[in-house]
Amino acid sequence: MTQFIxxxxxxxxxxxxxxxxxEAYTKAISVQGVLLFLLIIFDYEGGRPANLLFLSFETIAxxxxxxxxxxxxxxxxxxxxxxxxxxxPNFFSLIIxxxxxxxxxxxAYHVSKAQVPxxxxxxxxxxxxxxxxxxxxxxxxxxxxxxxxxMLMENGIxxxxxxxxxxxxxxxxxGVLLDVFMAVYLLGLLVNKIHGRYDEIHIDTLQKxxx
Numbered sequence: 001m002t003q004f005i006x007x008x009x010x011x012x013x014x015x016x017x018x019x020x021x022x023e024a025y026t027k028a029i030s031v032q033g034v035l036l037f038l039l040i041i042f043d044y045e046g047g048r049p050a051n052l053l054f055l056s057f058e059t060i061a062x063x064x065x066x067x068x069x070x071x072x073x074x075x076x077x078x079x080x081x082x083x084x085x086x087x088x089p090n091f092f093s094l095i096i097x098x099x100x101x102x103x104x105x106x107x108a109y110h111v112s113k114a115q116v117p118x119x120x121x122x123x124x125x126x127x128x129x130x131x132x133x134x135x136x137x138x139x140x141x142x143x144x145x146x147x148x149x150x151m152l153m154e155n156g157i158x159x160x161x162x163x164x165x166x167x168x169x170x171x172x173x174x175g176v177l178l179d180v181f182m183a184v185y186l187l188g189l190l191v192n193k194i195h196g197r198y199d200e201i202h203i204d205t206l207q208k209x210x211x
Contacts, residue, residue, distance in 0.1 A: 033064025104128030
């Protein structure tokens with residue numbers, strides 16, 4: 001069951017790579033939060049209940065609900081609907097994403113052969129998601145898309161932590177959650193401020209900003 005959930009988690013990145021509507025990104029982030037929640041529930045093997053409760057709240061409440069709502073509010077408030085003219089067309093982005101995941105499975109294969117204390121399937125998908133999130137940031141022009149690419153990367157990092165340990169220490173989980181929430185809040189505020197000054201919200205706009 002956990003492998004099926006991880007496969008679905010990876011498929012959300014193909015959906016993002018082929019999508020041009022901004023709302024598709026927030027939907028993918030929300031779905032990833034639900035899948036991470038299911039992964040924690042099905043993979044739980046009698047650790048500390050408090051840690052399980054916090055991780056469940058972090059995934060289903062924050063990642064799947066609160067952060068997508070904040071992002072959707074920012075998108076609708078600023079009238080951002082599509083990622084227009086990315087640096088790489090969506091078709092080629094989909095091909096590159098496929099190659100990234102192929103390399104991820106190749107890395108997972110070598111991890112399994114090396115007999116290191118890391119779960120190979122988790123590792124391969126998580127590395128692929130992180131690199132794809134970085135690829136999204138590098139090839140999209142909208143600032144809000146960069147925020148969402150950061151969130152996709154963070155979800156991949158969360159999965160990578162599960163590859164090495166079945167449960168993260170509580171203080172680490174809390175620190176990551178606060179960092180992510182503040183980053184989304186501050187970047188959303190930045191988008192609103194830029195939109196109040198300029199008509200277009202893409203990274204070229206940052207070149208016009210002065211001290």
